Amino acid sequence: MTRLKVAFVASGGAVRGLAHLGVLKACEELGILPEIYVGTSSGAIVCATYGQDIPLDVLLDAYRLPWRRRHRGPRLFPSSFIGLPTPGELLDPGHLASGIFSAARLERYLSRFLPINDFRKLPNPVFVTAVDIDTGERVVFGPGYEETTPVSQAVAASCCVPGIFRPFRIGDRYFVNGEVARTLSADVAIAAGADVVIISNVYKPEQTREGRRSLARRGPFPVLRQSLSVLLTEKERQGVELYGRLHPQVTFLDIAPELGPFSYLNRFAVRGLVLRGYRQALRVLAEAKEKGVFERTSKLSSPLN
Numbered sequence: 001m002t003r004l005k006v007a008f009v010a011s012g013g014a015v016r017g018l019a020h021l022g023v024l025k026a027c028e029e030l031g032i033l034p035e036i037y038v039g040t041s042s043g044a045i046v047c048a049t050y051g052q053d054i055p056l057d058v059l060l061d062a063y064r065l066p067w068r069r070r071h072r073g074p075r076l077f078p079s080s081f082i083g084l085p086t087p088g089e090l091l092d093p094g095h096l097a098s099g100i101f102s103a104a105r106l107e108r109y110l111s112r113f114l115p116i117n118d119f120r121k122l123p124n125p126v127f128v129t130a131v132d133i134d135t136g137e138r139v140v141f142g143p144g145y146e147e148t149t150p151v152s153q154a155v156a157a158s159c160c161v162p163g164i165f166r167p168f169r170i171g172d173r174y175f176v177n178g179e180v181a182r183t184l185s186a187d188v189a190i191a192a193g194a195d196v197v198i199i200s201n202v203y204k205p206e207q208t209r210e211g212r213r214s215l216a217r218r219g220p221f222p223v224l225r226q227s228l229s230v231l232l233t234e235k236e237r238q239g240v241e242l243y244g245r246l247h248p249q250v251t252f253l254d255i256a257p258e259l260g261p262f263s264y265l266n267r268f269a270v271r272g273l274v275l276r277g278y279r280q281a282l283r284v285l286a287e288a289k290e291k292g293v294f295e296r297t298s299k300l301s302s303p304l305n
Helices: 014-029 043-051 056-061 104-114 151-158 185-193 219-247 267-290
Strands: 004-012 036-039 099-101 126-132 138-142 163-165 167-169 171-178 195-202 251-255
Touching: 004 043, 004 104, 014 036, 014 043, 014 195, 036 043, 036 185, 043 056, 043 099, 043 126, 043 151, 043 267, 126 151, 126 185, 126 267, 138 171, 138 195, 151 167, 151 171, 185 195, 185 219, 185 251, 195 219, 195 267
Parallel strands: 004 036, 004 195, 036 126, 099 163, 195 251
Antiparallel strands: 126 138, 126 171, 167 171
């Protein structure tokens, strides 16, 4: 039996994106090794690091208590994303007013700690998506696409949530978060030759249990969070259904942990986020593995949810 080519496709979600690390931990424990990585926003950070073989424990170590750390790996904190205006932005008032923060600081940090900052030299195909704000088109950075752009610049561009971050300039073009166009870019993984696409989506809407106070009575932020989750999850569902019809030979494994109570900005919830991603992935992937999804003799013809 030969193994099928597996892709890992990760959504954004700010701090919630740490759940992707839990999904990858489940992959490792089950012996499932993705060969293709596609991400946007926080998913792009995960794919650009783990996808170039930075060990998962090194990535997780950044969020352990200082006296429990074992590695000198990357340390991404909120301050890593909040940069002051660059000289060029100060001379361009229109661009300066297009967002609150600059992603330039994030790009500088990534360029320093990424072992490889060239898509063409990465050990695995890694793809990062963003949107050209002037054309509205999705742009893919990676081998066979915009491959000469440094990985650090592509990831910074993909992380620019409109209104919060100013569009990131690469050459003469300006980019914002890739999810403006698509929640997930599973089609990129399919084009790269994936037989099985593991989708890690952190936007599953919260289910308010009977007897609990309605989200409508908890203030504006839970309502906004839930509305965003509903919107992006629906976009993802429609996209996966379409890809499933167009590519019946490809299996889609949709992993969407319940992260309802977790904020998009609470980095102190790391343990809970990673555990929820891990547990949900373990259930979905173990079932898929038992059915032989990852072996050529047992390829499914429709998405497994």
